[in-house]
Amino acid sequence: MTSSKPFLRALAGDTVRPAPVWMMRQAGRYLPEYRELRIQAANFVDFCFTPSMAIEATLQPLRRYAMNAAILFSDILVIPHGLGQDVAFREGEGPVLDAITDAAGIEALQPGAVNERLAPVFETVRGVKAALDEKTALIGFAGAPFTVALYMIEGRGGTEGTKIRRWAAEAPDEFGRLIDILSEATTAYLIEQIENGAEALQLFDSWAGLLPESMFRRWVIAPNRRIVEAVKAAHPNIPIIGFPRNAGVLYRDFAVETGVDGVSIDATVPLEWAAETLQPICTVQGNLDNHVLLSGGETLEAEVGRILDAFGNGRFVFNLGHGVLPPTPPEHVGRVVDLIRARA
Numbered sequence: 454m455t456s457s458k459p460f461l462r463a464l465a466g467d468t469v470r471p472a473p474v475w476m477m478r479q480a481g482r483y484l485p486e487y488r489e490l491r492i493q494a495a496n497f498v499d500f501c502f503t504p505s506m507a508i509e510a511t512l513q514p515l516r517r518y519a520m521n522a523a524i525l526f527s528d529i530l531v532i533p534h535g536l537g538q539d540v541a542f543r544e545g546e547g548p549v550l551d552a553i554t555d556a557a558g559i560e561a562l563q564p565g566a567v568n569e570r571l572a573p574v575f576e577t578v579r580g581v582k583a584a585l586d587e588k589t590a591l592i593g594f595a596g597a598p599f600t601v602a603l604y605m606i607e608g609r610g611g612t613e614g615t616k617i618r619r620w621a622a623e624a625p626d627e628f629g630r631l632i633d634i635l636s637e638a639t640t641a642y643l644i645e646q647i648e649n650g651a652e653a654l655q656l657f658d659s660w661a662g663l664l665p666e667s668m669f670r671r672w673v674i675a676p677n678r679r680i681v682e683a684v685k686a687a688h689p690n691i692p693i694i695g696f697p698r699n700a701g702v703l704y705r706d707f708a709v710e711t712g713v714d715g716v717s718i719d720a721t722v723p724l725e726w727a728a729e730t731l732q733p734i735c736t737v738q739g740n741l742d743n744h745v746l747l748s749g750g751e752t753l754e755a756e757v758g759r760i761l762d763a764f765g766n767g768r769f770v771f772n773l774g775h776g777v778l779p780p781t782p783p784e785h786v787g788r789v790v791d792l793i794r795a796r797a
């Protein structure tokens with residue numbers, strides 16, 4: 454049975470007009486109502502683990518814009534938290550973790566505790582699902598193993614991944630233990646999101662583009678594939694979108710080999726190449742530049758037009774190449790949704 458939700462139809466392979474749209478980080482600091490809600494929590498981790506707040510944050514962008522999907526409000530770093538690693542978010546600095554530096558640190562993780570520790574997230578999924586109308590889909594998500602491991606090993610964002618890249622190169626079997634632990638914990642976590650109401654999933658591999666080809670195959674394609682296979686073994690009809698950001702021409706092998714239903718492409722991917730190479734394999738999602746969204750004006754209109762021209766005649770979901778930036782004027786987001794709908 455085909456869904457009546459445009460976003461799910463596009464992931465099933467239909468050409469949907471007007472194109473379905475949602476945006477990465479559609480909930481977040483660019484919205485004044487988000488900032489107001491956010492200051493009511495002591496910190497970002499508490500915010501993510503308080504279902505009433507996370508439900509409200511998920512729904513805020515849907516009250517302003519006719520998005521075709523809601524994305525669960527949470528963070529990819531709830532998995533290290535669930536594994537027992539200390540995770541904090543410092544204002545203006547981003548995430549700070551008690552970095553893992555050796556094999557003993559990997560073995561001290563507690564994979565068996567993850568779904569129990571993340572129970573508030575599943576409560577949020579149920580609450581959001583109950584609030585959505587029959588046209589809007591609910592996307593669950595997790596970070597892919599390499600990207601989550603990067604924060605666990607570097608201890609923070611904003612690095613070039615020097616520590617993780619050295620560890621993966623110098624002791625691949627040891628590093629592989631961490632990737633295995635993350636692959637299993639992430640699979641169980643995503644299955645639980647589905648069983649609480651998620652209708653599609655996205656795997657964020659934001660730092661995939663740091664790796665050379667051979668390591669991309671081992672630390673990005675293989676674990677994403679393993680998770681996709683295991684989740685689909687339990688729930689074959691839930692579509693999965695992969696996002697190996699900055700993968701360049703390796704997006705093709707990623708799409709073929711992981712078995713994802715869709716790939717989310719970053720803003721550097723040439724439109725014609727993606728339409729010719731990726732769209733025959735799976736649904737393409739993307740790829741408006743988030744700085745163009747921030748700037749607005751004629752450039753924004755032209756870029757939205759180019760993306761719709763390139764992908765609008767095939768299986769496609771409109772999105773950004775990366776998340777909405779905090780200084781983005783909210784009306785620019787509304788303008789994009791209007792432009793897409795006007796092209797029906």
Ligand code: CP3
Pocket residue numbers: 476477478479480481482491497524525526527528529530542546547548594610657659776
């Ligand atoms: O609207 C949505 O997209 C859903 C919620 C969501 C958040 N983070 C909320 C968030 C999602 C899907 C994520 C994914 C995420 N988190 C990724 C993958 C996507 C990407 O951006 O590459 C990554 C790498 C993270 C890790 C993370 N979380 C960082 C590096 C930061 C700090 C940078 C920043 O923007 O502050 C966060 C914090 C975070 N996650 C915020 C939000 C709304 C801001 C925190 C705040 O409100 O104080």
